[in-house]
Amino acid sequence: MGGIQADRRLIITVRNHFAALQSLFFLTIILVVILYFFNFDRGMVIAFAIGIGIDAITSLYLHFAYLSKNKGEEYEVRDTELIRRKGGKETTYKNNEIEKIIVHLSPALYKNSNFHLLAIEGYHYAVVKLKTGEELILTCLLAPRIDKSLKQMHGVLFEKQKRLFCMI
Secondary structure, rough: OOOOHHHHEEEEOOHHHHHHHHHHHHHHHHHHHHHHHOOOOOHHHHHHHHHHHHHHHHHHHHHHHHHHHHHOOOEOOOEEEEEEEEEEEEEEEEEEEEEEEEEEEEEHOOOOOOOOOOHHHHHOEEEEEEEEOOEEEEEEOOOHHHHHHOOOOOOOOOEEOOOOOOOO
């Protein structure tokens, strides 16, 4: 495995966990700084706590849903195939066996922006539709930008769809 380029090997790592959660951490820090300048006014604290609580709950929901979907899986993206490794079994999907790849992105990611107002905007996933009818789901926990990783495959129809809440 040492010879595989990092952007071609898709696997859940600690780095990918933090990449998905970074907006939540960043937003929390910004809100604490704002609260500091307002001397932690009780009304402001309650309003911000409710806002960050809603964002945190929805983000963590997506995070755990994505984790349960791709836990124990590893993918390798090649120009002509996608290799899936799970439970000691390796399956190769040639590009001509793939009908299309549909990537579900938040509006910010759809515009290729790294600026997110909400933590849920960093979550996205791809559906690899095979000609057999089978579907593979690859989430952003496998790679911080799953769309860019899969775009490396040659001759595969690639579709982007904008969604506010990218629930699987």
